[in-house]
Amino acid sequence: MRIGIVATSRSGSTFFRRYLCNEFGLQDSKSWLKHNLYKDIDTTDFAQKPHLLKILPHYVLEQSIYSDMPCIWLYRRDIVTQFLSHVTRLRTKVNHITSEEDRPSLETNSLSATYEEFERFSLKMHEFWLLYKEHGIPSEEMLIAYEDFLSNQRIVCEELDHHYKLQQSETVTTKITKSLGIDYKRVFDNYEDIELWFRNSA
Numbered sequence: 222m223r224i225g226i227v228a229t230s231r232s233g234s235t236f237f238r239r240y241l242c243n244e245f246g247l248q249d250s251k252s253w254l255k256h257n258l259y260k261d262i263d264t265t266d267f268a269q270k271p272h273l274l275k276i277l278p279h280y281v282l283e284q285s286i287y288s289d290m291p292c293i294w295l296y297r298r299d300i301v302t303q304f305l306s307h308v309t310r311l312r313t314k315v316n317h318i319t320s321e322e323d324r325p326s327l328e329t330n331s332l333s334a335t336y337e338e339f340e341r342f343s344l345k346m347h348e349f350w351l352l353y354k355e356h357g358i359p360s361e362e363m364l365i366a367y368e369d370f371l372s373n374q375r376i377v378c379e380e381l382d383h384h385y386k387l388q389q390s391e392t393v394t395t396k397i398t399k400s401l402g403i404d405y406k407r408v409f410d411n412y413e414d415i416e417l418w419f420r421n422s423a
Contacts, residue, residue: 222271224385225292229349231306232297233367235317238273239395244378246389248272259283271389278352279345287356291385294357294364301419304342305405308334317398327403330410339418
């Protein structure tokens, strides 16, 4: 069994995916597709067992992937926070943390985002929604808001299991990531400009 998790950068997909792997006994592909072609997936160890495949559209060129497996579509309602998390990762090189010791320490007004970064981010979000309309809606695949998952993991997991039959007999333990917990309004010196970019593009 292979289930795709289609998402965008900093949408909560790593926590979401690893949580589901632990909950249902599924193997984790991690970021395998970032450096490999989908056609080679059956040569991997994780693909020999039921697994979740992380799919970020901006690094997957093979359009057939979306019709080759059932997919779960994950997005984040708070798109401003998602963007600021994305820029923070670019600046600090910290992708995920699993302990408090890994948390980056950032000074007030120490970061700034550029409009060019906002435009590139917006294009990736636009691509995600186009793909969902083209593949997710016709296939009646589930669209999950990350915020809904955080607020009620049990109910969302029950709905996912009912729709995709995720539960496996094997026990899987993957390391769960933590929120960066950054006060972006304090850290970004052009926070108000960033909010304006999003309001004007809505």
